[in-house]
Amino acid sequence: MSKVLLFIPEASLADAECWQSIRQWMKVAGLTWDKVRCTPASILETSVKQNEVKAALNLLRQGSFEKVVFAKLPSNYETNLDWLMFAISCQTQNVQLETLEGELTLPPSAQKLAAHYSTIAKKPSPISSKSQGL
Numbered sequence: 108m109s110k111v112l113l114f115i116p117e118a119s120l121a122d123a124e125c126w127q128s129i130r131q132w133m134k135v136a137g138l139t140w141d142k143v144r145c146t147p148a149s150i151l152e153t154s155v156k157q158n159e160v161k162a163a164l165n166l167l168r169q170g171s172f173e174k175v176v177f178a179k180l181p182s183n184y185e186t187n188l189d190w191l192m193f194a195i196s197c198q199t200q201n202v203q204l205e206t207l208e209g210e211l212t213l214p215p216s217a218q219k220l221a222a223h224y225s226t227i228a229k230k231p232s233p234i235s236s237k238s239q240g241l
Contacts, residue, residue, distance in 0.1 A: 112163060113169075115178040130179055130205040133170045144172075163193070167200050174203035185214040195221045197236065 119125040126171040133143065146163070166172060175197055184190045194217050197204055 110173045111138060112146070112166070112175045113143050113178060114146045114175065116181065119179055125178055126208050132176070164196055167197060167202050172202060174205055176205045176207065178207060180206060180211075185216050188220075191217045191220050193225075 113129070115125070124181070133139070163175075167175075181187055181190055189222070191214075194204060194213055198213065198221070
């Protein structure tokens, strides 16, 4: 079973230097291809398709992966809401985030977003409080 989910941006699929970095990372980590699952080639750096995020999150929830590794982070990862929510979800599932160079620390924007959602989750929703008054 795979233990690492490797995100490779579509623009990097034909990049020989990126593949060399991936091979070197796998060698250092002692990983073989049967332990690594790559993302679909349709994932773009600027946008992530919702169905692909949902599929990855389902696999994470099932315990299929120990960590998620990004061959290259999107240039807009600190402000990309889809990426930030995925990273926060990984963190809540205790799935380690890394790049080929090592452990990835979530940007401050992800920490602020996680704190915001945590605050919202503790407050009753306006819809549910109105329906109780009916």
